[in-house]
Amino acid sequence: MxxxxxxxxxxxxxxxxxxxxxxxxxxxxxxxxxxxxxxxxxxxxxxxxxxxxxxxxxxxxxxxxxxxxxxxxxxxxxxxxxxxxxxxxxxxxxxxxxxxxxxxxxxxxxxxxxxxxxxxxxxxxxxxxxxxxxxxxxxxxxxxxxxxxxxxxxxxxxxxxxxxxxxxxxxxxxxxxxxxxxxxxxxxxxxxxxxxxxxxxxxxxxxxxxxxxxxxxxxxxxxxxxxxxxxxxxxxxxxxxxxxxxxxxxxEEQDDVNNQVAILLSERNKIEQTLSDINFVSKCFSSDANFLLVKFDDSYLRYKQLLKYGVVVRNSSNNIGCENTLRISVGLPEENDKLISILRTME
Ligand SMILES: Cc1ncc(COP(=O)(O)O)c(C=O)c1O
Known part of the structure; x- marks a missing residue:
């Protein structure tokens, strides 16, 4: 070559x-x-x-x-x-x-x-x-x-x-x-x-x-x-x-990594499915990674509400084509469950 x-x-x-x-x-x-x-x-x-x-x-x-x-x-x-x-x-x-x-x-x-x-x-x-x-x-x-x-x-x-x-x-x-x-x-x-x-x-x-x-x-x-x-x-x-x-x-620990990846992917699917029931979520983009890009009615409001509940996500709304979005990393199963219950409580 x-x-x-x-x-x-x-x-x-x-x-x-x-x-x-x-x-x-x-x-x-x-x-x-x-x-x-x-x-x-x-x-x-x-x-x-x-x-x-x-x-x-x-x-x-x-x-x-x-x-x-x-x-x-x-x-x-x-x-x-x-x-x-x-x-x-x-x-x-x-x-x-x-x-x-x-x-x-x-x-x-x-x-x-x-x-x-x-x-x-x-x-x-x-x-x-x-x-x-x-x-x-x-x-x-x-x-x-x-x-x-x-x-x-x-x-x-x-x-x-x-x-x-x-x-x-x-x-x-x-x-x-x-x-x-x-x-x-x-x-x-x-x-x-x-x-x-x-x-x-x-x-x-x-x-x-x-x-x-x-x-x-x-x-x-x-x-x-x-x-x-x-x-x-x-x-x-x-x-x-x-x-x-x-x-x-x-x-040498790639079996552990693969197990963690499998859990994170199944957790990502779980979060994605739950988001579809939340009325202030307008879209969850399909992901091939360990995070989800989610479109909200008002991402700044939702970002602040999540912070009040002690959850930090990334506000990605300033990116072209990503208006009103938050980027949410997949956490531990119990953290994801908390996120889901918080989203369900939010108005
Ligand atoms: C696409 C992409 N490349 C590179 C990086 C940075 O990786 P590192 O932690 O190895 O500097 C990130 C971190 O978020 C990323 O999203």
């Missing part, structure tokens, strides 16, 4: 000499060394040493699990960090732009704007699906990245795979398919497409179904040249030792 990274990323960054720790360059892996290179406190605890900057062991396990090569994996401090790194890496501030498909995950725009990168918005069409024609007609030489989260946040639906494929095929920049909620989806991951589309990057996270939001661990999978580029521009120790350890354990 021929792939020329120079047409995708900022050229001056390709020449950047990355930060390397002495340990990375000179340590003899098989031998016990006296480590006097990094000004750490030598008294041993679980975390007195800096973590492995390349997270080799974790990547080996992930490679086996996700069926990709180790050099196709980039790990980040949550997907949020990957999103900002790929924007920094590909977009010239004040000149280039990213394309997003609102209503969409908010961090794409926030990250781009933080770095002075413009944002081109192509809203979704009916049933919250991609407007492939307008997306492709809108691309220019300055369009460097398209972000497609599927299942989508805040709408909850998955995009048609043919549409995603048409965007990847028709776009000359990089397409980031954000699979943060993939474990909940009826549509499997498209990670196997990496072998045919070198301009595709998939990102996933340990924050949602994997139950490790507090550990901040995101994964990006892509052509090895893109991964190697991301590794050059990352901060040296972006993944901490405690998160690496927790992730290694979690990878």
């Amino acid at each position: 021929t792939f020329d990274i120079t047409s995708y990323v900022r050229s001056h960054l390709l020449k950047l000499k990355p930060y390397r720790s002495a340990r990375e360059e000179y340590a003899d892996k098989g031998r016990e060394m006296i480590l006097l290179d990094a000004n750490e406190n030598p008294y041993s605890s679980e975390i007195n040493r800096y973590p492995d900057p390349m997270q080799s062991l974790l990547k080996e396990r992930l490679a086996a699990w996700k069926k990709v090569a180790v050099n196709q994996i980039y790990l980040s401090n949550g997907s949020d960090e990957f999103i900002s790194q790929i924007i920094i890496g590909c977009c010239e501030p004040g000149k280039d732009h990213i394309i997003i498909v609102p209503p969409t995950f908010g961090m794409y725009k926030v990250s781009a704007r933080t770095y002075g990168v413009n944002v081109n918005e192509v809203p979704l069409i009916e049933n919250f699906q991609l407007d492939v024609e307008t997306i492709l007609n809108n691309t220019k030489p300055e369009s460097k990245l398209i972000f497609i989260p599927t299942p989508n946040n805040p709408t909850g639906n998955s995009f048609n795979l043919e549409d995603i494929e048409a965007v990847i095929k028709g776009f000359s920049g990089l397409v980031v398919v954000d699979e943060a909620y993939v474990e909940f989806s009826k549509i499997p991951s498209i990670i196997s497409w990496l072998s045919k589309y070198p301009n595709l990057i998939i990102c996933q996270t340990f924050s949602k179904a994997q139950g490790m939001a507090g550990a901040r661990l995101g994964m990006a999978f892509a052509h090895h040249d893109i991964i190697s580029f991301l590794n050059r521009i990352k901060s040296p120790y972006n993944i901490n030792s405690l998160s690496i350890k927790a992730a290694l354990k979690r990878i």
Whole structure:
């Protein structure tokens, strides 16, 4: 597969000499060394040493699990960090732009704007699906990245795979398919497409179904040249030792994760069915994730009422096409039951 990274990323960054720790360059892996290179406190605890900057062991396990090569994996401090790194890496501030498909995950725009990168918005069409024609007609030489989260946040639906494929095929920049909620989806991951589309990057996270939001661990999978580029521009120790350890354990606990996912999906169906009886709910959008987008008569009023009862949901009404909606995450069965009884009491 021929792939020329120079047409995708900022050229001056390709020449950047990355930060390397002495340990990375000179340590003899098989031998016990006296480590006097990094000004750490030598008294041993679980975390007195800096973590492995390349997270080799974790990547080996992930490679086996996700069926990709180790050099196709980039790990980040949550997907949020990957999103900002790929924007920094590909977009010239004040000149280039990213394309997003609102209503969409908010961090794409926030990250781009933080770095002075413009944002081109192509809203979704009916049933919250991609407007492939307008997306492709809108691309220019300055369009460097398209972000497609599927299942989508805040709408909850998955995009048609043919549409995603048409965007990847028709776009000359990089397409980031954000699979943060993939474990909940009826549509499997498209990670196997990496072998045919070198301009595709998939990102996933340990924050949602994997139950490790507090550990901040995101994964990006892509052509090895893109991964190697991301590794050059990352901060040296972006993944901490405690998160690496927790992730290694979690990878072995996928039966538990699958059980939790099954419960959450059945709870989601339960909430969805109940909502149809509530007279101030006008619509519950069909979801392929662990949350529901729900249209109310007056979302601001209902949001405040729920807060009074001690329930925090997300007001998603400011998103295009989501007027009067709240986004409700699926909680524990007893929490969902409480939510349902509160909604039934509200007037
Ligand atoms: C679509 C999507 N991508 C990425 C993220 C962020 O994930 P992380 O916690 O790994 O930064 C979220 C969080 O809500 C999300 O909804």
